[in-house]
Amino acid sequence: MTLTAPVSLRRQVPLTIDGQPVTVFEGATILDACSQQGVEVPTLCFLETLTPVNVCRICVVEVTGSRVLVPACSRKVEPGMEVQTASERVRTSRRMVLELLGSSVDLSLAGDDVQRWISEYGARPERHGRQATGDEGDAGSVDGVVRGSTRDTAHAGHHAAPSGDAALTVAQPVKRDNPQYVRDYSRCILCYKCVEACGVDAQNTFAIAVAGRGFDARISTEFAIDLPDSACVYCGNCIGVCPTGALMFVSEHDMRARGEWDESRQSVTRTVCPYCGVGCNLELHVQDNRIVKVMSPLDHDVTRGNLCVKGRFGFEFAQARDGGAS
Amino acid sequence: MDLRVTAAPATQEERAAVDSVLGLPTSGWSGGERSPFDGRVAFSGVPDGARGNGRHKGAAETRRDLLLPALHALQERIGHISPEGLGYVCRRLEVPPAEAYGVASAYALFSFDAGPELVVHVCDDIACLAASGRPEPPAASPGVANGHSPGVGGPASVGAIAWRPSPCLGHCEHGSAVLAQRSGEEGGRTTLAPFTSADYQKLTDLGPSLGLAAMAGPDVRVPQAATDRASLRLLRRVGVVDPESLDSYRAAGGYEALRRAIALGPAGVIEELKQAKLLGRGGAAFPTGLKWEAVARNPVRPHYFVANADESEPGTFKDRVLLDHDPYALVEALTIAGLTTGAERGYVYLRGEYPLAESRLLHAAEEARRKGLLGEDVMASGLNFDLEVRRGAGAYIAGEETALFNSIEGRRPEPRNKPPYPADRGLFQKPTGVNNVETLFCVLEILSRGSLEFAACGTEGSTGTRLFCLSGCVTSPGLYEVPLGTTLRTLLDLAGGVRGDRPMRAVLLGGAAGSFVGPSDLDMPLSFEGAREAGTTLGSGVVVVFDDTVDMADILRRIAQFFRDESCGQCVPCRVGTVRQEELLARIASGTLIGSEGDELALLADLGVVMRDASICGLGQTASSAIESAVRRGLVSTETRGPVS
Numbered sequence: 001m002t003l004t005a006p007v008s009l010r011r012q013v014p015l016t017i018d019g020q021p022v023t024v025f026e027g028a029t030i031l032d033a034c035s036q037q038g039v040e041v042p043t044l045c046f047l048e049t050l051t052p053v054n055v056c057r058i059c060v061v062e063v064t065g066s067r068v069l070v071p072a073c074s075r076k077v078e079p080g081m082e083v084q085t086a087s088e089r090v091r092t093s094r095r096m097v098l099e100l101l102g103s104s105v106d107l108s109l110a111g112d113d114v115q116r117w118i119s120e121y122g123a124r125p126e127r128h129g130r131q132a133t134g135d136e137g138d139a140g141s142v143d144g145v146v147r148g149s150t151r152d153t154a155h156a157g158h159h160a161a162p163s164g165d166a167a168l169t170v171a172q173p174v175k176r177d178n179p180q181y182v183r184d185y186s187r188c189i190l191c192y193k194c195v196e197a198c199g200v201d202a203q204n205t206f207a208i209a210v211a212g213r214g215f216d217a218r219i220s221t222e223f224a225i226d227l228p229d230s231a232c233v234y235c236g237n238c239i240g241v242c243p244t245g246a247l248m249f250v251s252e253h254d255m256r257a258r259g260e261w262d263e264s265r266q267s268v269t270r271t272v273c274p275y276c277g278v279g280c281n282l283e284l285h286v287q288d289n290r291i292v293k294v295m296s297p298l299d300h301d302v303t304r305g306n307l308c309v310k311g312r313f314g315f316e317f318a319q320a321r322d323g324g325a326s
Numbered sequence: 327m328d329l330r331v332t333a334a335p336a337t338q339e340e341r342a343a344v345d346s347v348l349g350l351p352t353s354g355w356s357g358g359e360r361s362p363f364d365g366r367v368a369f370s371g372v373p374d375g376a377r378g379n380g381r382h383k384g385a386a387e388t389r390r391d392l393l394l395p396a397l398h399a400l401q402e403r404i405g406h407i408s409p410e411g412l413g414y415v416c417r418r419l420e421v422p423p424a425e426a427y428g429v430a431s432a433y434a435l436f437s438f439d440a441g442p443e444l445v446v447h448v449c450d451d452i453a454c455l456a457a458s459g460r461p462e463p464p465a466a467s468p469g470v471a472n473g474h475s476p477g478v479g480g481p482a483s484v485g486a487i488a489w490r491p492s493p494c495l496g497h498c499e500h501g502s503a504v505l506a507q508r509s510g511e512e513g514g515r516t517t518l519a520p521f522t523s524a525d526y527q528k529l530t531d532l533g534p535s536l537g538l539a540a541m542a543g544p545d546v547r548v549p550q551a552a553t554d555r556a557s558l559r560l561l562r563r564v565g566v567v568d569p570e571s572l573d574s575y576r577a578a579g580g581y582e583a584l585r586r587a588i589a590l591g592p593a594g595v596i597e598e599l600k601q602a603k604l605l606g607r608g609g610a611a612f613p614t615g616l617k618w619e620a621v622a623r624n625p626v627r628p629h630y631f632v633a634n635a636d637e638s639e640p641g642t643f644k645d646r647v648l649l650d651h652d653p654y655a656l657v658e659a660l661t662i663a664g665l666t667t668g669a670e671r672g673y674v675y676l677r678g679e680y681p682l683a684e685s686r687l688l689h690a691a692e693e694a695r696r697k698g699l700l701g702e703d704v705m706a707s708g709l710n711f712d713l714e715v716r717r718g719a720g721a722y723i724a725g726e727e728t729a730l731f732n733s734i735e736g737r738r739p740e741p742r743n744k745p746p747y748p749a750d751r752g753l754f755q756k757p758t759g760v761n762n763v764e765t766l767f768c769v770l771e772i773l774s775r776g777s778l779e780f781a782a783c784g785t786e787g788s789t790g791t792r793l794f795c796l797s798g799c800v801t802s803p804g805l806y807e808v809p810l811g812t813t814l815r816t817l818l819d820l821a822g823g824v825r826g827d828r829p830m831r832a833v834l835l836g837g838a839a840g841s842f843v844g845p846s847d848l849d850m851p852l853s854f855e856g857a858r859e860a861g862t863t864l865g866s867g868v869v870v871v872f873d874d875t876v877d878m879a880d881i882l883r884r885i886a887q888f889f890r891d892e893s894c895g896q897c898v899p900c901r902v903g904t905v906r907q908e909e910l911l912a913r914i915a916s917g918t919l920i921g922s923e924g925d926e927l928a929l930l931a932d933l934g935v936v937m938r939d940a941s942i943c944g945l946g947q948t949a950s951s952a953i954e955s956a957v958r959r960g961l962v963s964t965e966t967r968g969p970v971s
């Protein structure tokens with residue numbers, strides 16, 4: 001039996017958020033305290049089931065006495081902390097983070113919140129100029145040897161001098177190397193969630209990691225080999241955590257390409273995976289009576305959003321016309 | 327760990343290179359030949375050879391921290407890291423290949439494609455740019471048209487030489503420098519400084535013998551040694567002692583400080599440091615005594631101590647001079663740090679571009695070990711301390727202390743969020759002390775001269791002397807040592823002022839992460855508080871002088887390029903902000919503005935704010951500082967581009 005202290009004995013930490021006194025349990029983060037208070041703090045790389053990496057920096061807040069802004073998602077509260085979530089400094093940094101991402105990444109599938117923040121914070125990605133297309137990306141290869149997309153071979157510490165004509169982006173061809181899911185890294189904001197889900201936070205498969213450096217940092221298998229050659233086990237947990245649509249079911253990707261994807265015509269049915277006895281919950285996204293995507297609820301005790309290849313991609317058996325006999 | 331390595335088997339040569347670092351594999355489980363016996367033993371999950379290496383005990387012990395040394399071995403022997411070679415390293419160390427590739431690809435000195443045996447990294451950074459202009463690729467170079475504009479220069483292959491423009495190589499006093507790497511069994515690394523394009527021939531002529539023999543080493547440029555040797559403290563042994571002789575070091579008073587430290591005991595040493603009011607010389611100016619005390623008092627064991635010798639700040643060469651010419655002093659100082667803070671193991675994290683310092687440090691540590699000054703029962707004190715030299719692989723960011731820990735641990739050199747601070751959770755998540763080389767040299771001075779005498783020099787808030795790296799358009803470039811509080815004018819006068827008596831345009835203080843000051847600031851006292859008051863920083867002691875012939879727009883673009891190249895890429899403000907900053911300067915240089923000049927300057931200011939306020943570490947936080955200071959001082963505008971004649 002695990003012994004935990006009764007909730008009432010946990011130490012309470014008093015602090016203020018935007019001048020309002022708040023009391024939260026010790027060990028809580030500033031983000032927890034803000035949520036408790038109903039103060040919206042935008043997040044991109046944060047997910048409650050993953051270890052905070054605090055890299056997107058959109059959740060920064062001002063803490064009295066701190067020289068720089070601090071990430072709300074990972075900084076633990078301290079007694080007497082004075083937090084400002086809407087000061088000019090905070091708003092400027094959040095606006096600029098959105099501007100920098102908006103000028104370099106395709107955020108069109110990053111969700112309604114992101115679009116709302118862009119307008120609320122007044123981010124204007126176009127201030128940085130016309131967005132460069134994939135072909136204009138910097139050729140970081142060394143000695144003219146190129147494997148796949150040039151971003152995959154960018155050599156750390158070297159890049160072509162920019163002309164200033166266009167804003168460099170992460171635009172690149174979609175990676176489609178397996179029947180289950182596609183990787184459209186033009187949409188990748190490098191939030192590290194997929195790496196965490198593939199690694200110690202969920203799957204412990206370690207098929208992908210961050211490679212390269214600086215703007216050329218990218219999610220990659222070793223030497224950018226195709227997924228079927230890598231350690232990937234197609235659990236799809238990376239898709240489950242991707243916030244920008246960079247990782248996507250082939251079914252969804254193709255329907256979008258054909259203009260058939262229509263969330264207003266979709267229903268989501270929660271059920272239990274039939275394949276084994278663990279009891280993973282599935283959220284079946286159904287359009288026109290066909291399963292088009294399978295997710296799993298983050299708040300479910302058994303799997304906290306994670307599935308295996310059978311639960312994630314086995315749905316094709318359920319809807320094969322011949323009952324999956326072939 | 328359930329490891330899946332899909333690469334084909336490594337070649338004999340690759341295995342030999344890796345085995346030279348890791349030893350021979352003992353079973354099929356760890357990358358060796360499979361034998362029927364392997365199927366009958368229970369694999370403990372502990373990689374072979376890991377037990378008893380003293381680093382960290384326990385069942386989950388791994389040797390992942392040997393990843394970087396193993397990658398170096400492949401790069402040196404083979405000339406690049408192949409999928410097969412990386413796969414073998416992964417089997418040996420039980421590191422997932424994707425992660426190992428992620429680590430390797432974060433360093434500039436590793437390559438992944440076969441190329442010429444000889445790779446020449448040519449410094450084209452600000453100090454050399456100001457002193458000698460842009461370096462030339464090897465003669466008649468069709469390879470330069472390799473998708474890279476020659477303006478800022480891209481990698482290229484010309485005949486037998488692979489040419490790589492490089493950030494500062496730490497030989498700024500010579501005005502030009504290359505780091506040459508030759509792969510193969512007879513390979514080696516060497517720096518040549520100064521270097522002209524005529525020297526390419528010399529490099530190809532050296533042939534496979536390129537190695538230690540070729541490293542006669544650049545000359546020592548400590549101009550005060552000739553004029554005023556008595557004033558030198560940290561530099562007093564440079565050029566005097568034989569860097570390869572322990573006897574010579576001891577004859578110059580070496581190891582007296584360690585004797586005193588053992589007599590004083592940890593509390594006594596920390597008290598001395600506090601009384602001396604020593605502030606760290608790495609850039610952050612944190613009180614050293616407090617730092618050591620926090621580590622010493624931490625009940626969690628083991629403790630580690632790290633000497634940060636990853637000097638990479640453009641314009642900085644002080645640590646290289648110290649380590650090239652006085653390596654025993656670092657070994658002694660790190661031993662004192664270890665004994666004082668309760669660490670039995672120390673690391674010197676040395677930048678990969680300093681082959682001479684590395685060989686001399688290794689030699690010094692070995693000699694000290696032989697004489698009972700390192701290892702078990704140091705100087706018959708009953709205490710143990712040993713050190714390891716770890717070599718970086720071309721990443722400025724690895725000099726950030728928490729990125730440095732990750733680098734040693736075999737992870738990507740990405741800074742960690744602070745808190746927790748290193749004294750709580752540092753290397754291997756254990757309490758760790760970390761100091762810059764110059765700071766550790768100051769500790770020796772404090773112990774051998776006494777804290778009072780040390781504190782008597784300098785100012786009230788900035789005690790002791792400070793090393794300044796003078797380079798660029800200055801009459802006598804070199805390493806200078808002056809009491810803190812000395813004015814910039816006095817320092818420049820020591821170096822003979824601006825070269826050729828030309829008018830001074832600007833001085834860059836503190837490196838790329840520092841800021842520009844102008845001719846009107848020369849009476850500024852060079853102390854921590856003086857610099858702060860003037861809104862600048864001493865940083866790593868960089869003083870690069872620019873005269874009126876230097877194209878400042880070009881210098882600023884090089885600084886922007888540097889940060890864009892060296893950002894680790896972890897956080898958005900720095901990863902994208904450094905790119906946008908460089909693009910903006912390119913627009914200003916070409917006169918193709920978006921909107922008005924005011925719009926561009928507002929954008930530059932916004933980039934500065936988000937990088938300074940919201941980046942994870944000091945790199946992003948200072949990536950705009952020099953550029954913004956140049957704008958404030960009118961060194962750049964759309965009208966003034968190109969040299970002023």
